[in-house]
Each structure stands twice: as C-alpha cells, then as structure tokens.
Amino acid sequence: MFAGENGLQGDPRLKAISEAIRVIPHFPKPGIMFQDITTLLLDHKAFKDTVDIFVDRYRDMDISVVAGVEARGFMFGPSIALAIGAKFIPLRKPKKLPGKVISESYVLEYGTDCLEMHVGAVQPGERALVIDDLVATGGTLSAAIRLLERVGAEVVECACVIGLPEVKGQCRLNGRPLYILVEPRQLTSASVYSDQS
C-alpha cells in the first residue's frame, strides 16, 4: 500500500522525498529507468523525513528486528532500528557474512541470486520489519521474508521508499503487508540533470 493513500494523504514530506529521487535512464541496461536514491541521501531534510515516516509507523508495533537488504537497505534500516529500539540484521549477498548462515535463493530476470542471514540473529516469535530502497518484482523481498520465517520470526511488514508499477495495487507480498512511500519518478529533463535538490 502507498503511504499517500493510507494515512499520509497530502503529506508534503512525500512530495519532497519523491522530488529528491533522481531518474537515470538506461541504467544498468537499456530500457530501465533507474530510481537513484543517492540524491535523497544528499538532502538531509528529505532523508530525515523518510526515516521519520517509517519510525512513526513502526515505533509502536512491538518490532524487535529490522532486516535490511544489502546494500541500499543498509542506508535506511539502521536508522529506523536505532529509533525504535530494534536490532538491525543485514541480509547479504553470498559469502559476505562471516558466521554460520542460512541462504535463500530467488529468481532474477536472467538467472538466480541468493540472500543470506546469520543463524541465531533472530529468535522464534520475534516481530520483524524488512526494509529496502525499492521493490520491483518483489523477488528479493520475498526471499527476505522466507529467510525470516524459516527461523520462526513474524514479518510484520515490508517497507520500501519506492514501489514500481509491478507492485501497484498489491497490498501484500508473500502474504505479508507491503508499505511504500512513493511511486517511481518519470523521466523529465529536470529529474535527470539536477544533481542535488
């Protein structure tokens, strides 16, 4: 579900967050309009508002785990975890985590990839939030949900800054709720060529 249609109608922060995101055409390959959140990170107020919106939503939901998907999920997840008093769990590409891990593979457009989590990081019954910068097909987030559920955690919600059209109208992913702040920006000359807001 989109924040602007659920509780944050007309919130000016959402507009500013959307405008802080830069569109890069044909990256990483032709036809893809890449939603670049690095410009959001350069705008202190918009970045802070992004974190604050998530914190306001999750602080009273008794969430003890925030799981962030490598690598852009690492840029949002820890700040949310710190503010709501939860632990932060990095979900990483293979062979990055040093200890004992469990793995979950997922399908890409061409081929498969794999997400890993440390064994013992999450206890059964813990309530978890999954965070990433963007959800497209939902493949990565679905793998994250499966990892957490395999160790007995309850995934309360998946949260993303941006949600692509594939997930528009979908309120759930793998049966778990999905919460999105903004839709992708369209390509305009302003969004492409402005480096910083």
Next chain:
Amino acid sequence: MQNASLESVFYSQKNHISPPFLSPSSSDSLFSPSPERHRVSVATNSGKRSPLNRFNNYQPALHPLRCTVELKQQMATEEAAQIQDPRIAGISSSIRVIPDFPKPGIMFQDITTLLLDPKAFKDTIDLFVERYKGKDISVVAGIEARGFIFGPPIALAIGAKFVPMRKPNKLPETQKFPYKLVSCKEGNVIRVYIASREVISEKYSLEYGTDIMEMHVGAVQPGERALVVDDLIATGGTLCAAIKLLERVGVHVVESACVIELKELKGRERLVDKSLFVLISST
C-alpha cells in the same frame, strides 16, 4: 547487555582487545560529558595545543609533521591517565571474532553482533555524533557496505548529507562515455584513473590484488568538510582511497572514523597525517 541465548549461539571466544585506544587527534576530554572538564584538560597541557583544539579550530596549531610527533608523545603520557568512556566496554564485548574468515589465519571482527545489541549500537553512534556534531561537517562518506550501516545514522544526527563510496558499476550514470585511462606515477606506484562524466574511480591495493572505489562527482562540492566512516581499519588502503577520491574533488577530509582498528596492520601509519578516530583497538 547480552542475553543468554545470544551468547549460547554466538562465538564466545574472548575478544583480544586492548584498552580503548584513542587516536592522536583526540583526548580523554572528548568523552567527558562535562564541558568544564574538557576546558581544564586543555589548560593543563603545559602550553601545547590540545589535539581537540586543533580539531575545533580546524587549523593545525603546528607544522603538520611536528604536530603528529608531539601528539603521539602527548598521547603516550595521557594514556595511563585516560578514563575509558563507560560505553566502550559494552560496545567492545558485543563484537564477536570469527577465526579463519575470509581465509585461514584471519581473525575476523564481526560487527553484526554489535548491531544486534540496540544499546551498544546506539552508544556507538552516540560516541561518533558527540565528537562530530557542531563541527561544521557537511558530508559523511560511508564505504560499502558496512560503512553504509554506521554512516547514515551519524549523518542524520549531525545534519550532514550521506555519500556512499561504492564498488565499481553500482553507482548509476546517465551515460557511459568511452573510458579514458589516465595513469600517473607516484613513487613506485602507478595509479590508473578511469575518467567518466559522473563517477570518479580510485584503484587501490588490497592484501591480495586490487580493488576500485567509486563516488558520484556531483555529490560533493569543493570546500566541503567531510568525515569518512567504515566499520574497521586494517591496512588503511580502503580508507586512503576514499580520502583521495574526496580530495580529488576539493573536499577537505576532516577525519576518518572507524569502530575498530587492527593495530598490527598499521593502517594509522598508512594514513600518514590524516586524522583517524577509533573506538576500539584490537591486537
């Protein structure tokens, strides 16, 4: 603050950590909560400029090389009298060591267990924020990927922007121009720069082989004051590459900040006169 289940699952080998080791550019007065104690410490430095004073004024008090030598001497005499911030012990004990990762002989300092301890994680960020808030730092640069975990909370708390320093080809560019290879010889090292319009790259050496780090050119402006953040400094090669990237576009790197320093790998020496601040020094 560790719960029983955490210890039973995780590696409980005692972390070989020496007493907290503050960089030459800090003093115990930095951690004292009372500003009066800080001022007293500066006044009793027998006329020498305190490293904190240097940091605050943002001008080296002395010639850079002499300053470093004097600071090291000062630190050696202060070390015995240093009062450890009480939060350091909890942070230190929350980090676990994984032997033989990523290869045999390496004792890997795993900060993921620190992230599982909300108090230790918060204390870590607070210690950095207390040091850097109000110091006119407008950029926090975090090194992929563990620098992405510590950098943004610090940036948000001190009012700075966050700039990710990334592995190659992760940062988006509007167009890949033909690569222009520029090589320049510095002593025994030949540096190769790959020039493209929006991303600049720095090639650097690792223990085995080389790697490349990239940054968006337009993310920072000349004259900005920056902090570079990573979880750990080992040989210092990665941090040096990040500092060089920022300096190439005219940014002043005020300090590098890490949770852990691996002293025996001499990263601090590799940084030469670049300021380094760490919470924990591991031998």
